[in-house]
Amino acid sequence: MKCRRCRKLFIPCLEGALSEELSRRVEEHLSICPACAGEFEDIKEVSAALAGADCPAMDPLPDIRDRVMARIYQQPKMRNWRKALPAYSAAAAAMLLFAVILTTVNFREPQQLCQAPQKRAALEKASEQPLYPAKKPAPAGAKQADAEAPSLPAELNLKSLPALPKSIKGAVASLPAQKPSEPELASAKIAEQAEAARLQQYTQVPPGTGQQMPAAAPAIARDAYAECGNSSIAKEPAAPSFRGASKASAAKMKRGSDLPASRAELLNLINTCRDAGRKEDEYAAAERLTSLFPDEAAYWFARGQAAEKIDKKQDAVDSYRRAVELKLLQPDLDAAKARLIELGRQ
Amino acid sequence: MNKTALNTVKESEPCSDDLQIVRQVLTGDTPLFGHLVDRHKKRVYGIVSGMIDSQDEVDDLVQDIFIAAFKAIGRFRGDSKFSTWLHAIAVNTTLRHIQKMKRRRVFSLDNGGYQFLTGRDAWAHESAERGREIRIAVKSLPDKQRMVVVLHYFEGLSCPEIAETLGCSVGTVWSRLHYACKVLKVRLESGA
Secondary structure (H helix, E strand, O other), rough: OOOOHHHHOHHHHOOOOHHHHHHHHHHHHHOOHHHHHHHHOOOHHHHHHHHHHHOOOOOOOOOOHHHHHHHHHHHOOOHHHHHHHHHHHHHHHHHHHHHHHHHHHHHHHHHHHHHHHHHHHHHHHHHOOOOOOOOOOOOOOOOHHOOOOOOOOOOOOOHOOOOOOOOHHHHHHHHHHHHOOOHHHHHHHHHHHHHHHHHHHOOOOOOOOOOOOOOOHHHHHHHHHHOOOHHHOOOOOOOOOHHHHHHOOOHHHOOOOOOOOHHHHHHHHHHHHHHHOOOOHHHHHHHHHHHHOOHHHHHHHHHHHHHOOOOHHHHHHHHHHHHHHHOOOOOOOHHHHHHHHHHHOO | OHEEEEEEEOOOOOOHHHHHHHHHHOOOOHHHHHHHHHHHHHHHHHHOOOOOOOOHHHHHHHHHHHHHHEEEEEEEEOOOOHHHHHHHHHHHHHHHHHHHHOOEEEEOOOOEEEOOOOOHHHHHHHOHHHHHHHHHHHHOOOOHHHHHHHHHHHOOOOOOHHHHHHHHHHHHHHHHHHHHHHHHHHHHHOOO
């Protein structure tokens, strides 16, 4: 046995923890090695001194148990982190959310303030641009291609675009609509011709001539409907004679019940009668117009003119005065005042 | 409390009294922990007083050791004796306290050197003269060697028990005792 190996076994040898074989080998080495033997004696001496030393431990406090138990009872209830984990997680999430909200609010407001003029300028710029690019100058013979230029769909409803600026809406409204089909064109043509024929009842034939109405307008209308293949309309009975119509309409106009109710028709009727020299009808239409729209100064002025033509001076004065009261526009206002002065002299 | 740790406690443990008390404490019978304090207070006082001279510090530290044991009693697996487990807590707590006190040492102008704030040495003067010399010599040992000496020679623990308490091998305990004895031999001969 070597010295290093033997010195490691001094303590277990003194404790009696070695086997008989190891104890015998240690003793053999100590017998032949004075250095190891001297160190073994030193350790044995110190070990004996330590084991026999009078080093009593401190006496425990007599109330150490009470003190410990008192501290145990004073201890706050031990936290169960597993149970408290959801609460802590919720608190952390709430704080994180609050921080995110605060950050968003604090940084978005100045950004919006900075971007507001830019957005406004972009909108204005966009409103100035047309919805469709401008057409390039078409080459010769390309008219047919122009006719097939893109147009807005017929079902496009401008009311469904509330967010668009007014200028864009105006541009959209001014764009060419979809090309109408042939039946639609025919129907529009029929409507125009029917309106013209209706007006011819008052214009083409002077009153009291007794001439037979040529029935041109109904014939045109029937021809137009026939062109569209609308045979039922083409088989309409012939229009009444002008004489009969004139008499009936004159009688009804006297009662004021057969006059048209729309503003445009009454105005057209007044102009037509004025051109045709039909003073009574002109006055009747003007009277009807003022009864329907009593707050229109121009209508009262027209009634005054019509009343003068049929020598209804008092009605003319009242009509002019009413027109002046309703702030008739120039130059009719001066004319009305002049007529009032003239009628006053008379 | 950890019920799984309680279930791992074997019924046929030699120190079944401690295990039964631990089992009842785990079920909520806290006052029974006082019995464990009464049973092990002397050994715990010996361990702590072997390392620390101040009576007040020893009293406070012993209380801290038992409080720590009560808090950690749910982690007692029953693989070893309760006394061994409690001694390990005492050793670790004492060594940690000594390290903390070393960090709080101050410069003293009276003796011209560093010293520990260990308080009074009255208890050491009350011991026998030889015992006082030995204790002073042991006090000069490194902490780990000192703890092994206290546990082995003052508290009477065997080397395997010390190894289990400290969590080291028996050879380590033998080695620490060997070197401690060599140092003490020199210190005692020179008058420490």
